[in-house]
Amino acid sequence: MRPQLKDIAWERVGDELRLVYDPRDQLVLSDPDGTVEKLLGLLGEGGRTVAELADELSLDVADVEGAVAAFDDVSLLEDGDRLGRLEPAAAERYLSNLAFFESFSTLGRSREDLQRRLRESHVLVLGTGGLNSNTIPHLAGLGVGKLTLLDRDTVDPRNFARQYLYRWDDIGARKVERAAEWVRAFDPAVEIEAIDADVEGPEQLHELVARTRPDVVASGIDRPNRIDLWVNEACVRNDVPFVRGGISVTTGTVWSVQPGVSACRACVPADPSNPSDFDDPDDPAIAGAIAATRLFVSKPQPNRGIGPVAGLLGAFGAFEVLRYLTGFEPPAYAGRPLSINFAHGCATSQDEWPRNPACPACGGR
Amino acid sequence: MASQPSLPGMRREVILVKIEIKRVENTRLTQLIHPDS
Numbered sequence: 350m351r352p353q354l355k356d357i358a359w360e361r362v363g364d365e366l367r368l369v370y371d372p373r374d375q376l377v378l379s380d381p382d383g384t385v386e387k388l389l390g391l392l393g394e395g396g397r398t399v400a401e402l403a404d405e406l407s408l409d410v411a412d413v414e415g416a417v418a419a420f421d422d423v424s425l426l427e428d429g430d431r432l433g434r435l436e437p438a439a440a441e442r443y444l445s446n447l448a449f450f451e452s453f454s455t456l457g458r459s460r461e462d463l464q465r466r467l468r469e470s471h472v473l474v475l476g477t478g479g480l481n482s483n484t485i486p487h488l489a490g491l492g493v494g495k496l497t498l499l500d501r502d503t504v505d506p507r508n509f510a511r512q513y514l515y516r517w518d519d520i521g522a523r524k525v526e527r528a529a530e531w532v533r534a535f536d537p538a539v540e541i542e543a544i545d546a547d548v549e550g551p552e553q554l555h556e557l558v559a560r561t562r563p564d565v566v567a568s569g570i571d572r573p574n575r576i577d578l579w580v581n582e583a584c585v586r587n588d589v590p591f592v593r594g595g596i597s598v599t600t601g602t603v604w605s606v607q608p609g610v611s612a613c614r615a616c617v618p619a620d621p622s623n624p625s626d627f628d629d630p631d632d633p634a635i636a637g638a639i640a641a642t643r644l645f646v647s648k649p650q651p652n653r654g655i656g657p658v659a660g661l662l663g664a665f666g667a668f669e670v671l672r673y674l675t676g677f678e679p680p681a682y683a684g685r686p687l688s689i690n691f692a693h694g695c696a697t698s699q700d701e702w703p704r705n706p707a708c709p710a711c712g713g714r
Numbered sequence: 715m716a717s718q719p720s721l722p723g724m725r726r727e728v729i730l731v732k733i734e735i736k737r738v739e740n741t742r743l744t745q746l747i748h749p750d751s
Contacts (some may be wrong), residue, residue: 398745480751569751577748593724595749602745638743653751662751690736700745 351429352402352417353369353395355451362388368425371452373521376423384408395429421456431459432570443492453677463675464492470674471495474561475548475580476501477528479654480569480594482512484670488567489532491671495540496532496560497570500525501547511659548576554583561630565673566591575619578710581606581614585710590680591667596691603665604686604702605673608711611684612702615710622646658691665689 359368364381367712380386384406392401392403398415403413420426420435440447443464450460470493474481477500488496504512504519504527514531515524529543542561548554548570558566568580568591577593585608593614596604606613622643630639654662672680681687684702689695707711 390724476751571751574748593749593751595751597744597749598749600744602749604745618743618746622733623748634742636739638740641738641740642747650750651723654750688741688745698741 350456351396351398352392352420352426352456353429353432354389354392355425355427355454357393357425357633359386359389365663367415370399370425376681377424382572385416388413392417392420392426396692417456418448424453424455425700427451427454427459427702428456428694431463435461435464446491450675450677463677466675466706467492467671468494470565471497471561471563472674473499473558473561474568474569475499476569476571477513477514477524478508478569479659480506480663481653482514482528482566482668483659484533484567484569484667485514485528486535487667488670489535489539491667492536493539493670493674495603496541497542497544497563498528498532498555499544499548500528501545501614511654511656513656522540528646533560548579551579551582554579555586558583558587558589562587563589565589566668567670568593569595569666571595575653582710583610584662585613585615590673592682596658596662596664597654598650598653599690600690601658601662601665601689601691602686603669603689604661605669605680605683606681609672609714612713613711614685614703614709616684616705617702661689661695 355370356474357368357370359366362380366377366378366380368378378385387406388402391397391405397405399413399417400410403410406413407588417426446458446464450463452453458569464557472493474485474490476500477485485496485658502524503556504515504524505521508515514528519527523545525543525545529541532539532541566584566589580591580593584606588608590605592603592605594601615697617672618626620626622639627635627639629635668678669682672678684704685699686702688698688700704713
């Protein structure tokens with residue numbers, strides 16, 4: 350390991366050093382005799398082991414180890430041995446990704462490690478309509494190595510409110526084929542499989558997930574009504590996380606399930622319009638909410654996802670997929686649905702689904 | 715509000731119905747409602 354300081358500016362202020370990577374989060378270190386500044390200079394040059402740093406500064410190895418650990422705790426360091434492995438063309442292609450990942454890299458995982466995880470990842474994309482036609486470009490741009498796309502529809506004029514993968518000339522064409530073609534044209538390095546099929550039940554989904562072995566499922570199918578429970582069952586059985594997003598009137602929602610860690614979709618009432626799905630349907634607040642939901646679902650609802658709505662939800666979903674694939678931070682919406690209020694400045698809020706020990710899908714494990 | 719046509723010789727009658735609307739916010743189950751994608 351050769352600790353390497355990130356691209357960080359510092360200045361001396363009396364006996365202290367002020368370090369800035371992100372201006373909202375400056376770091377102040379005590380350095381009355383200049384030793385820390387010398388160490389920072391050597392770490393900035395990189396290429397030295399801890400023992401070599403200690404030797405050059407005439408310090409104990411343990412002291413330098415402690416300093417390096419302290420710098421790593423505040424994410425100032427990467428391991429030079431874990432950098433410089435990308436081909437120049439790849440480093441150029443992923444320039445902004447790598448710059449983003451630098452903020453989350455440590456001695457144990459470099460920015461290139463995070464990008465490599467994406468290149469080795471596989472996402473199963475269920476549905477290439479409103480939500481996922483906005484997620485797919487983000488996944489391709491991030492450099493996800495393999496995408497398996499599934500859809501059953503043709504391109505229709507009504508899709509053009511929010512589905513920008515498709516062109517007017519595509520009307521009538523199989524949607525999954527056109528989406529796959531878009532990805533191939535965008536970045537030929539992405540391996541792609543297109544499945545032109547309907548989803549018929551949980552067993553079919555289970556077999557699909559078991560066969561394709563994705564790292565994450567991005568679920569953007571909204572019919573039939575039990576589809577979320579089917580995807581949930583298939584993913585929990587296969588121990589594969591999944592991400593789901595959608596819109597109801599003016600509220601957008603994004604949530605994910607991390608099997609074995611978070612609550613799953615079956616831990617909470619499947620049908621919020623059905624009192625028998627609740628333990629406490631007579632609680633006045635719950636009863637009112639159930640009644641409102643029952644009235645709502647009694648009328649046909651058009652898909653109200655305009656372009657900015659689908660774009661935001663697709664981006665939030667892609668961000669959650671990115672968390673699962675790289676681990677740059679923990680999943681943000683696992684069992685904690687994000688709500689976005691499109692009627693009030695896109696204000697966000699989050700709820701928590703309780704884990705249910707009697708859950709038919711995950712058993713609360 | 716209902717009104718009868720104002721014809722010659724007829725008394726015009728206007729009935730006003732005062733509507734009071736109470737908004738009951740329901741955010742408890744919204745994330746469970748099957749969303750469109």
